[in-house]
Amino acid sequence: MAEQKVVAATGNTVVAEAMRQCKPDVVAAYPITPQTTIVEEFAAFVAKGKVHTEYVTVESEHSAMSACIGASAAGARVMTATASQGLALMWEELYIASGMRLPIVMVNANRALSAPINIHCDHSDVMGARDSGWIMLFAETAQEAYDNTIMAVRIAEDRDVLLPVMSCLDGFITTHSIDRVELLDDASVASFVGEREAERALLDVENPVSHGAFAGLGGPYLEFKKAQHDAIERSRAVVKRVGEEYSALSGRPFGVLETWGMEDAEVAVVVIGSTAGNVRHVARNLRSKGQKVGVVKVRCFRPFPYAELAELLAGMKAVAVMDRADSFGAEGGPLYLETRSALYDRSERPPVVGYVYGLGGSDVRLDLVESVFGDLADIAGGASVPGGPVYLGAR
Amino acid sequence: MEQLTEIRWHARAGQGAVTAAKLVAETALEADQYMQAMPEYGPERMGAPIKAFTRISPEPIEIHCNIEHPNVVVVLDETLLSIVDVTEGLRDGGAIIVNTCKTPDALRAELGLQGRQVRVASVDASGISLDTLKRDIPNTPMVGALAKVTGLFTLDEIIQHLTKTFGKKFSQDVIDANIASVKRAFEEVSVG
Numbered sequence: 001m002a003e004q005k006v007v008a009a010t011g012n013t014v015v016a017e018a019m020r021q022c023k024p025d026v027v028a029a030y031p032i033t034p035q036t037t038i039v040e041e042f043a044a045f046v047a048k049g050k051v052h053t054e055y056v057t058v059e060s061e062h063s064a065m066s067a068c069i070g071a072s073a074a075g076a077r078v079m080t081a082t083a084s085q086g087l088a089l090m091w092e093e094l095y096i097a098s099g100m101r102l103p104i105v106m107v108n109a110n111r112a113l114s115a116p117i118n119i120h121c122d123h124s125d126v127m128g129a130r131d132s133g134w135i136m137l138f139a140e141t142a143q144e145a146y147d148n149t150i151m152a153v154r155i156a157e158d159r160d161v162l163l164p165v166m167s168c169l170d171g172f173i174t175t176h177s178i179d180r181v182e183l184l185d186d187a188s189v190a191s192f193v194g195e196r197e198a199e200r201a202l203l204d205v206e207n208p209v210s211h212g213a214f215a216g217l218g219g220p221y222l223e224f225k226k227a228q229h230d231a232i233e234r235s236r237a238v239v240k241r242v243g244e245e246y247s248a249l250s251g252r253p254f255g256v257l258e259t260w261g262m263e264d265a266e267v268a269v270v271v272i273g274s275t276a277g278n279v280r281h282v283a284r285n286l287r288s289k290g291q292k293v294g295v296v297k298v299r300c301f302r303p304f305p306y307a308e309l310a311e312l313l314a315g316m317k318a319v320a321v322m323d324r325a326d327s328f329g330a331e332g333g334p335l336y337l338e339t340r341s342a343l344y345d346r347s348e349r350p351p352v353v354g355y356v357y358g359l360g361g362s363d364v365r366l367d368l369v370e371s372v373f374g375d376l377a378d379i380a381g382g383a384s385v386p387g388g389p390v391y392l393g394a395r
Numbered sequence: 396m397e398q399l400t401e402i403r404w405h406a407r408a409g410q411g412a413v414t415a416a417k418l419v420a421e422t423a424l425e426a427d428q429y430m431q432a433m434p435e436y437g438p439e440r441m442g443a444p445i446k447a448f449t450r451i452s453p454e455p456i457e458i459h460c461n462i463e464h465p466n467v468v469v470v471l472d473e474t475l476l477s478i479v480d481v482t483e484g485l486r487d488g489g490a491i492i493v494n495t496c497k498t499p500d501a502l503r504a505e506l507g508l509q510g511r512q513v514r515v516a517s518v519d520a521s522g523i524s525l526d527t528l529k530r531d532i533p534n535t536p537m538v539g540a541l542a543k544v545t546g547l548f549t550l551d552e553i554i555q556h557l558t559k560t561f562g563k564k565f566s567q568d569v570i571d572a573n574i575a576s577v578k579r580a581f582e583e584v585s586v587g
Contacts, residue, residue, distance in 0.1 A: 006424065007424075008417070008420050008421045008423075008424040008430065008432075034436075119436070120436075170459075172433075172436055173433075173459050174459075176433060176434065176436065177431050177432065177433035177459070178416075178417055178420045178421075178430070178431065178432035178433070179430075179431055180424055180429050180430060180455075274459040275459070277457035277458055277459050278457070278458050278459055278460055280457055281457050281458045363460050363461050364459070364460050365460050365461075365463070366458065366460060
């Protein structure tokens with residue numbers, strides 16, 4: 001295990017530090033709240049010569065991702081960061097990055113989308129990108145944001161994968177809070193992530209290739225997408241293997257799902273991001289009063305760990321799923337839909353209740369979390385499942 | 396020390412409440428505590444009322460919600476007393492520390508805390524800051540007062556931390572003035 005330095009720092013500061021330690025060849029980024037301090041601090045590293053990165057200032061997020069795509073196709077290790085409207089503006093480029101199989105790593109500071117205007121945390125931005133072919137890791141804490149960002153480079157650049165990865169942390173709650181974080185030394189990170197060895201790089205003039213070519217009617221478009229589908233399926237094993245290797249280096253366990261109390265839980269809450277801490281805190285209190293409650297935190301949302309989640313939840317008396325985003329017109333939020341789908345093939349399907357909570361940074365008070373466990377106890381006792389999603393704490 | 400201490404800071408944007416919350420968090424870290432420090436972000440303008448929060452605990456802190464029932468309230472600007480409910484949710488057994496020339500008794504009456512099991516402390520942090528730093532930057536002296544009132548950390552621990560972190564950015568004069576202001580606030584804070 002590597003020696004580590006304990007610091008008091010914000011999520012954004014340690015993400016900028018992780019980026020510096022991963023030594024990207026190119027960073028192209030546009031500042032947006034609450035991601036801004038990541039790119040500010042990274043730009044300062046470049047200016048001071050602490051990292052030798054080509055830092056491209058661009059006029060929009062659309063251009064940022066375009067520049068990242070060009071640089072990654074050329075063979076460079078590329079990283080960027082964005083949030084909210086910025087991610088939305090990258091929309092078409094997200095699909096181009098994954099379709100061209102470019103291992104770009106992007107940090108997203110999860111934030112609400114307009115309208116109405118709101119700069120605070122929810123998952124509407126990233127959840128909108130869930131079908132764009134990117135691998136998606138979520139952090140509960142600043143520590144996990146640091147760890148996920150380093151692991152993302154290895155996962156993205158693995159030859160069995162070659163897909164872009166998003167490392168997502170909650171806006172303000174994680175990006176701007178000062179927290180206790182352990183940082184690896186530069187040499188350990190450098191050796192963990194290694195160098196990118198790009199195959200079929202555009203700048204390899206000895207071996208010219210075309211990227212992103214026309215594949216129209218009669219062309220191999222369908223086969224390209226099948227190959228992309230197979231790649232993200234292969235990434236399941238890679239995410240786990242990289243997680244194990246990183247865990248050996250850092251001493252911090254990594255799981256695509258991380259559980260608390262699930263060994264003998266009768267009811268469970270499934271949740272993503274910083275709220276997992278609030279839920280675990282409430283669960284601890286309920287456990288001390290003898291209630292058999294459990295918590296499942298989803299740390300890897302794409303590829304979604306269906307089999308693992310179904311294994312944990314089958315046989316529960318009741319399950320609650322907490323979504324920090326709605327999927328308007330659907331039966332519930334994105335995590336709810338995935339959870340219900342994961343359970344479909346199981347014979348012991350528990351009742352599942354979906355909540356939409358914390359939109360636009362609305363505070364996730366402990367009494368709200370307690371009310372979710374209260375509902376679970378009622379449902380486990382035979383009460384009917386409310387039609388969803390339940391908007392938790394809405395006035 | 397209690398398991399978890401929750402501190403709420405009231406100030407006007409630009410007075411250094413976030414820096415103070417950070418200073419406290421870092422000092423706690425050096426004393427091998429767990430901590431969180433988070434400002435309440437809004438569309439802030441210089442001079443607008445703002446809040447910041449600090450949590451300190453010997454155990455890892457896993458909650459990420461606002462602090463609604465603080466153990467300690469620190470007020471950097473006494474003009475806020477009439478426009479913000481600074482005692483909102485303050486726990487019994489807790490403390491409030493205000494940057495003011497008023498006595499603790501007068502403050503207690505003004506804040507309507509008669510009969511409440513909370514300690515009320517006053518310190519002229521602005522006066523101390525004007526003496527030592529020649530500017531009204533009350534944040535570092537308030538950290539000295541906080542240490543005295545709560546015992547969360549010692550005067551030496553703050554001074555050590557200030558020397559270490561300010562040493563990278565500021566001249567020896569500025570560091571000395573900050574240390575002097577912390578010491579004076581530690582000594583001069585009165586608790587009622």
